[in-house]
Every structure is written in C-alpha cells, then in structure tokens.
Amino acid sequence: MNRSMIASVCALLILIVLACNAPSGSIGSVSGPSSASPESNVADPERPAPVQETGKSFTYTFDSDTAGQMPAKFHAGLTGQGAKGAWEVKGDFTAPSQPNVLAQTSADNTNYRFPLAIADEGSFRDLDLSVRFKPISGRVDQAAGLVWRLKDANNYYIVRANALENNVVLYKVQNGKRTDLPLKGEGRTYGKKTDVLSGQWSELRVVGTGELFEVFVNGQKLYEVEDDSFPEAGKVGLWTKADSVTHFDDLRVTAK
Numbered sequence: 001m002n003r004s005m006i007a008s009v010c011a012l013l014i015l016i017v018l019a020c021n022a023p024s025g026s027i028g029s030v031s032g033p034s035s036a037s038p039e040s041n042v043a044d045p046e047r048p049a050p051v052q053e054t055g056k057s058f059t060y061t062f063d064s065d066t067a068g069q070m071p072a073k074f075h076a077g078l079t080g081q082g083a084k085g086a087w088e089v090k091g092d093f094t095a096p097s098q099p100n101v102l103a104q105t106s107a108d109n110t111n112y113r114f115p116l117a118i119a120d121e122g123s124f125r126d127l128d129l130s131v132r133f134k135p136i137s138g139r140v141d142q143a144a145g146l147v148w149r150l151k152d153a154n155n156y157y158i159v160r161a162n163a164l165e166n167n168v169v170l171y172k173v174q175n176g177k178r179t180d181l182p183l184k185g186e187g188r189t190y191g192k193k194t195d196v197l198s199g200q201w202s203e204l205r206v207v208g209t210g211e212l213f214e215v216f217v218n219g220q221k222l223y224e225v226e227d228d229s230f231p232e233a234g235k236v237g238l239w240t241k242a243d244s245v246t247h248f249d250d251l252r253v254t255a256k
C-alpha cells in the first residue's frame with residue numbers, strides 16, 4: 001500500500017468516525033434519524049427506574065442544584081422535531097421556593113417540538129403529580145406541561161396549560177403522535193378553557209388512578225379523562241412546546 005492510498009484510507013476512516021459520532025455525540029439521538037420526523041415512532045429506550053411504593057414522595061425544588069445545568073436526577077428528551085430543549089437551573093427572584101427554578105430557555109419555534117425534562121428517580125402508576133409554572137415567552141406557544149407514565153420520549157400522557165390559548169388539554173403521545181383525549185362526560189372538547197396568565201405562577205396538577213385522570217389548575221378541579229393506553233408505571237417529567245420559554249418549580253410526585 002503506497003503512501004497516498006494510506007492517506008486515502010485514513011481520510012475515509014476519519015470521515016466514517018465523524019459521521020458516526022455526529023448524531024449521537026453532539027445533538028443526541030433524540031434529534032437523530034430515529035426520531036427526527038413525526039412519522040418516526042422509535043425513541044431511545046429509557047433507563048428503567050424502580051416502581052415506587054404507595055406513599056413514596058419526591059419533591060424537586062431545584063434550589064440546591066447548580067445553576068446553568070440540568071438538575072441532578074433529570075435528563076432531557078425530545079418528542080418531534082427541532083432543537084433539543086435547553087433545560088437549566090436558574091435563579092428567579094419570584095420562584096415559589098427560593099432561589100431556583102428549572103427553565104426551558106430554547107426558543108426554537110419548530111411547531112411539532114416538545115422538549116422534555118424527565119425525572120429518573122422512580123416510576124409511578126397511580127400518582128399525585130403537581131408543579132408550579134410561569135410562562136415567560138413564546139409567539140407560537142406558551143406552554144407548561146406535566147408528563148406521566150412515560151415509557152420513552154414518544155409514549156406518555158401529558159397535561160399542559162397554554163397561556164396563549166388560555167386552556168388546559170390532556171393528551172396521550174403514542175408512537176410520537178399527540179392526540180387530545182375526550183373529557184369524561186363532556187366529549188372531545190380539546191380540554192377546557194381557563195385563564196393561564198403569562199408571567200405569573202400557577203399550579204398544574206394531575207391525579208391518576210388506574211384509567212382515571214383528574215386535572216386541577218390552581219387548586220380547582222377542571223375535568224376528568226379516562227384512558228387505558230398506558231396502564232403501566234412510567235416516569236414523570238416536565239414538557240414544553242415549540243418556542244415556549246417556561247419556568248417550573250416545586251415538582252412533586254407521590255405514588256398512590
């Protein structure tokens with residue numbers, strides 16, 4: 001093998017290595033070919049987390065986490081397209097628990113883009129899950145969501161409040177496709193209208209028992225949904241959409 005052939009082979013190997021590293025190393029496989037298109041229904045498998053016993057509770061205040069980073073015991077995920085979420089612990093003098101919140105700060109305005117911050121400590125089937133949230137900005141969307149029974153970044157339940165639409169909608173995301181679910185006794189109404197104020201803290205809560213999910217905003221019960229798509233325990237987490245910049249605080253989950 002002469003010198004130019006060796007150089008060519010080396011160059012080819014370098015290209016192959018670069019090509020292999022690019023999707024998984026720099027952007028993360030959530031943005032790679034496996035989940036980059038809405039048609040795709042394959043997400044990276046979640047690392048299993050132990051199913052929590054009744055009464056076990058976790059509270060995430062983010063107050064002892066390092067600013068500028070993802071909080072401990074969380075990882076980022078993405079449903080749909082666009083940039084992966086930019087989740088970071090951040091000081092906010094209005095935070096319900098001082099001094100920090102967890103903020104999603106990327107304003108990528110891809111419409112079918114749902115950044116996730118997934119809690120890794122436990123899995124929950126029946127649960128009481130709540131969070132405080134403050135919509136900061138967004139022209140396409142100003143959304144704040146809770147996810148539960150998450151199997152992976154393409155399969156979970158999600159309830160979200162939207163400060164541009166002033167409504168609260170519960171969906172399932174199944175194989176990467178988001179579908180709003182009908183309200184018990186009221187039909188497929190696309191959730192329910194309620195005031196969701198931008199720049200102010202509100203509380204979103206869901207109580208899940210078997211196939212029944214009760215949705216609360218600021219302590220008021222809004223509606224119930226029944227669905228059996230995801231009967232098994234899964235992870236919980238936070239969710240935003242498109243260019244929503246949103247602050248979250250005091251994420252609480254109790255196994256029922």
Ligand SMILES: [Ca+2]
Nearest residue numbers: 061097100249
């Ligand atoms: Ca806090």
